[in-house]
Amino acid sequence: MNKNFQYYLNKTKEVGYVEEVFPSLVYASGLPSVHASELVIFESGEMGQVWSVTENYLEILLLTSSNLKGGTKITRTGKILQIPVGDFVLGKHLEPIYITSNKGIEYRPIDSAPFGIVHRDLVNEPFETGVSMVDLVVPLGRGQRELVIGDRKTGKSTFSLQTLLSFYSAGGITIYTLIGKTRQEIKRLSDFLKENNVMDRCVLISSSLINPPALSFMAPMTAMTIAEYFKDQGKDVLVIFDDLTTHAKIYREIALLARRFPGRNSYPGDIFYIHSKLLERAGKYKKGTITAIAIADSVLSDLSGYIQTNLMAITDGHIFFDFDYFNQGKRPPINPYLSVTRVGAQAQTELARDASRTLARFLIRYKRLTELAHFGADFKERAAEDLALGEQVQAFFNQRSLVIVPMSLSILIFASIWGRLWKGARISDFRKRLDELIELYYKDSTYKEKVNGVINKHNAFTDLVTEVRANSDLYI
């Protein structure tokens, strides 16, 4: 008999028996005083969490891989599911439920209620993703919850990694959560984080397909609990959930096995509650911020799916990775017309807001012009010029993966495009020069100071454009 089992049996003096076993779920009898969410331990050493209690039986979620049989004894532990939190998690690759041998460590329940409004503050600090298009068109703020949605293999994870690298370089704590992924995918991401030397301020939480479904279900809650620990220390934290559609599917699997009444698309009725409770824990607090990037898969660019619309309703906006844009060769294939940010604009500087507004207006005009261009319409000089300008803007947004473009440089480059400084330049030459400027920004501190100086100096975009036009040699 397992030592822990015997210990808890003597302590709680209650016993139950396994009646029925499903993958990930067990029905049991006995344990008269057990309560929902309590951890139970099996005679063979496996752990489980009580999911529901009825008059005749208990529903127990299995937290460890097992080969349980009917008649196995179970006992209570009198505890709820908690994880140890502390600085020791930094640099670690963890499973959703982990233990530590460290002593004097704080334990926190993973499924806690979000903090109330009195603890919160307005989102008013910009969050730089390092992706020019997002920073200029769909800007984010620290403490924002943003959905990244798109078809499979359109670069959503690449974007989130870019965001992670950018946030790391800005001094934040990053937590990447992989939910229900294959072992290869987990290994690839783990290697990536190590190669980029970001693990000292990063935590990777992963659950693979071979883990019990309950573990994958708990992975985002664990990530959020760790994020809350660092937030309470006044730090800025980024949590990435990759991805919540898989999370919903795993929850559906468990709920259907538990004979829960199926709702739309067979998802249980409380899936909205589960996701909103999770994402509500992110936000800007009086002390520290938790920015959440939730990734969701769409099918054939359909944004009207059940989970997708739920997540859109819960988050403060979404960035749409369009499969058609991907096929057109745009990288990242973000559709600016269908992407939304609800609180990002209020976090921008005055100059950035002005630039964003100018760009957004121009993109709409450019879209109309390109649609007309399909009909072979002859354009007047102004319209033809706008089309050429639009091409340059698109080329500017075509960013190599994992290259971080600082916000100030993005604004400066856009000002140079808007000031027609690249008029007549070939797109390939233009793109090449942009890459050189990005490199220069990182290598040459004088250039960096110059760029940051001119950006901090102006509040109006037109003023910036005028200055860049006047001193083009200095900046581009």
Next chain:
Amino acid sequence: MHLRAMNYSAMNEKISDIISTTDEQAMALKEIDLLINSLYSTEGGDFEKVLSGSVRNVLTQFVKKDKDYLVNLKEEINKLEVFHITLAYEPSSEGINRILTWIRKNVNPNIILDVTHDPSVVAGLTVTFRGKYIDLSINNSLSGTFKDKYVDIMNTIIKHE
């Protein structure tokens, strides 16, 4: 319905007389299953054949050639409450009967025993009933004593060395 309920209640007391342990319960359920299956046989006389060949004599007095009756009988047998005990030795059937008689008299007349043999109990027993667990074994009291008086015991051992 009232008469039927009365019948089961009266029958239940007798059923519990012939079933003392979970092993006997499982055996009785298996025999009733065989009888139910024989009712569906296309060849005549199967029920009687099973009754005479595969069912113990003690059970035959409770059996009728009626499917609903047999199904209800199974349910009644399943309703018998299990009282789990773990002993350090394997008790004789006489020993089991003595324990069972005491429990039925003092706890509930519809109880059957599930006896497990575990030498680590040393002496005494552990009891599990309605989800509650009580350890009345010598192993438990010795462990407790050893834990509480560890230093005294070790000192005594060292002194005698």
